[in-house]
Every structure is written in C-alpha cells, then in structure tokens.
Amino acid sequence: MLIKERTDGSASWLSLEGRFDFHSHRDFRTAYEVVLPKAEIREIVLDFRQVDYLDSSALGMLLLLREKAEAVGKKVKLANLSGSVKQVMEIANFGKLFTIQ
Numbered sequence: 001m002l003i004k005e006r007t008d009g010s011a012s013w014l015s016l017e018g019r020f021d022f023h024s025h026r027d028f029r030t031a032y033e034v035v036l037p038k039a040e041i042r043e044i045v046l047d048f049r050q051v052d053y054l055d056s057s058a059l060g061m062l063l064l065l066r067e068k069a070e071a072v073g074k075k076v077k078l079a080n081l082s083g084s085v086k087q088v089m090e091i092a093n094f095g096k097l098f099t100i101q
Contacts, residue, residue, distance in 0.1 A: 001051075003031040010042040013079075017050040020085075022057040032065050036072055044069055045101075049080035059092055066097065077101055 001024040002017040012035040020028075035041055044065070066076045077099045081089055089095070 001027055003027055005031060005035065007041070010040060011045050012038070012041045012043075013045045013047055015047040015050065018052065020048075020051050020054040020058040020061075022055070024058065025061060028061055028065075032068075036068060036074065041074060043075040043077055045077045045079050047079045048082075048085055051085050052083075054085055054088055059088070059094070062094070062098070075099065 001020055004015045004017075006013045006015070014031050014035070016028075018024075032044065035044055046062075062076070062078075069076045078089065078094065079101045081100060089100070094100070
C-alpha cells in the first residue's frame, strides 16, 4: 500500500492506495507516527479513494490509530469510502466510532 501525506490547515490527510491489509501495518504505522506528535494537527483524515480492499487487520489498525490519536487530543476521520470498503466499514459499525465524510 502506498501512503501520501499532505497538510491542509489543522488537518493531515493520509491518502491510502491499494490493499489495506496485514502487510500494510508497518507503512501505515510509520505514516501516522509522523503526524501524531505535530501540535498544529488537530485531525487526521484517512482518504480511502484509492483503496480497493481491506481486511479485519486493517480495521484493527484503524482502531489502534483512533486510540493513539485520542490520547494526544486528535480526531480521526474517514473519507471517500466506496464499494466493498464502504460495505465493510458499515458492517463493522465504524460510523459510530469515526466521523465519515
């Protein structure tokens, strides 16, 4: 999975591309660990526009990010969900845990 980061005001956008699964763990963690300590960042937006697959380990990684972000006063939002990725998020009731835009 490829991850590109861009900052827009107080938000850091992490654009994910490809399969979001167990093999993405290290890249995903590396990407958000760069953003978490930045005081000017208030929210982390994960852009799923180019994600074509995710599995249960990806859901676990999202929950871990949410926990770490909340511990330092940041929010995590999910953006541009579609297709099977959106369906998995709905089945997992992630709309109750994350803001989805």
